[in-house]
Amino acid sequence: MKHQILLINTGGTIGMIGEPLHPSKNWKEITKNHPILWDFSVDYYQMQNLVDSSDMNPSIWLELAKIIKENYDNYKGFVILHGTDTMAYTASILSFLCKNLGKPIIFTGSQVPLAKPRSDALQNLITAIQIASQYEIPEVCILFRDTLLRGNRSKKVDATNYFGFSSPNYPVLGEIGAEIKISWDKILSPPKEHFRLEEELSSDILVLEIFPGMNVNFYHSILQSQIKGIILKTFGNGNAPTSANFLSFLKELQERQIPVINVTQCIRGSVEHGKYACSQNFLSLGVISAKDMTTEASIAKLMYLLGKKYSYGEIQENFQKNFAGEIS
Numbered sequence: 381m382k383h384q385i386l387l388i389n390t391g392g393t394i395g396m397i398g399e400p401l402h403p404s405k406n407w408k409e410i411t412k413n414h415p416i417l418w419d420f421s422v423d424y425y426q427m428q429n430l431v432d433s434s435d436m437n438p439s440i441w442l443e444l445a446k447i448i449k450e451n452y453d454n455y456k457g458f459v460i461l462h463g464t465d466t467m468a469y470t471a472s473i474l475s476f477l478c479k480n481l482g483k484p485i486i487f488t489g490s491q492v493p494l495a496k497p498r499s500d501a502l503q504n505l506i507t508a509i510q511i512a513s514q515y516e517i518p519e520v521c522i523l524f525r526d527t528l529l530r531g532n533r534s535k536k537v538d539a540t541n542y543f544g545f546s547s548p549n550y551p552v553l554g555e556i557g558a559e560i561k562i563s564w565d566k567i568l569s570p571p572k573e574h575f576r577l578e579e580e581l582s583s584d585i586l587v588l589e590i591f592p593g594m595n596v597n598f599y600h601s602i603l604q605s606q607i608k609g610i611i612l613k614t615f616g617n618g619n620a621p622t623s624a625n626f627l628s629f630l631k632e633l634q635e636r637q638i639p640v641i642n643v644t645q646c647i648r649g650s651v652e653h654g655k656y657a658c659s660q661n662f663l664s665l666g667v668i669s670a671k672d673m674t675t676e677a678s679i680a681k682l683m684y685l686l687g688k689k690y691s692y693g694e695i696q697e698n699f700q701k702n703f704a705g706e707i708s
Contacts, residue, residue, distance in 0.1 A: 384421040384456045384513045388447060390440070390470075391430035392463030394490040394501045401493065403430035410495050414502055420509050423455070433463025433489075436470060438581045438683065444470070445477045448485065449577040457484040457512030459505070464489045464536055464544055467522060471531025472680035475520040475704040477578045480571035484517040487531060488524065491544055500525065500542045507556055515562055518570050519705070521553060528554030528562070532677040532706040535647065548648040549672040549708065568705050582686035584608040587679065589645065590615070596625040603632055609639045609682045609695070611675065618642045618651030618669060619658045627661055634666040637692035641699065643670040643678045650708070666692075668699050670707075677706045 389395060391403040395410055404410055407424060411417050425447065431440065448458055462470055471487050478485065488508040490501035508523040520531040524545040533550040554562040586607050588599065602610075610633065614620045620642075633640055642651050642662060650672040653662045662669075670678045681703070685695045700707075 385423070385459055385509055386451050386455045387422045387424050387459045387461070387509070388444065389424070389426045389430065389461045390433075390436075390444065390463075391427070392433050392461060392467075392489045393492070394461050394488075394494055394505070395430070396493045397495055403432065404495075405430060414494070417502075417505065420506075421513065422459075422509060425451075431463075433466040433470075436463070436466045438473075438583050441470060441473045441477070442579060442581065445474060445577055445579070448474075448478065449575075452483070452575055455483070457486065459508045459512050460485065460487045461505075462487050462489050464491065464524075468531065468534045468536060468545070468674065468676040469680060471520050471522055471534060472674070472677040472706070473581070473683070475532040475677075475706065476680055476684040477581075478520065479576045479578060480573045481520065482516075482518045482571050482575060484512045484515065485520045485531075486512045486528075487520070487522045491540055491542055507560070511554065511560060515560075516570075517553070517562070517567055519553070519568050526556040527552045528556070530705055532680065532704055533674065535674055535676065537647070546647075549650070549674075550705075578684065578687070580687035580689075581683045582608060583683055584686065585611060585679065585682055587611040587613065587675070589613040590620055594621075596621075596623065596629055599626075599629050600632075603629075603636070607638060608686050609641070611641050611643055611678055611682065612667070613643050613645045613675065614651070614659075615645060617649065617655050617659065618644055618653055618662070619656050620662075622658050622661065627665070630661075630665045630667065639682070639692060639695045639699070640665075640667045641670050641678050641682055642667050643673065643675050666696065668696055670699075672708050673706055681706065
């Protein structure tokens, strides 16, 4: 192989210029003041349409996954430049699409563009390339500042701080200081089968966040749509109102065999149906506990399972399974 790493640019703050910030397609111009980047054994791939990650969508996810599939046998690993706002979503999606992954796919980006003073981009990018080329980590990861995180366990937790990402319910995979220290006991085991790619997703889902005093009558209008699944963001350990109107809404979703995933609004912790009386009803209404999964991973997993055309019962069964380290 000519080079060890394929660096894929999807867009995002790291490669932005101008005021207001927008993606630049001239990577060589952006990196001209950082010649060290060209000392690495890296091939550069720029996606046709660079996007602010706020515009990330399933078609781009599938395009990105296909790029990895087409180049899988040619590189030791992949580094993906991505905007921070939806990085955890994309990392989660790829963790489900890339089956039997035996190489590192490392997402990174920055809070400040590479072309600006005091940018965090250079260190993030160099470290991501070093890890992808030197360590056989069979996972989709996020590298940000001084931590390596499992992608489908990660969340963006700060809009501007250089320590912008966290993995609230799972230990970090690696710590970066003067040395790179990988926690191998936290890394997924290498696959026993050949790499393959899943290539179907369904985005016909809705995320509903409950709040005190919510008007459930609005929710009933959802039943007139073509919705195929719902992520329900609840309080604490998965608690929700017990009003007759809300429970009838969930009952109708169950009768229509529309899967409902219960995800906690809390950054840390887990959904535990029945721990409190106000979540006891979920057990009989077919609501699926996301346990300690992030919202981002829950959305990605539901899109993935719906894309496989699974039945209502199959989604209930498979959502509880651990596919890529996303759930405890």
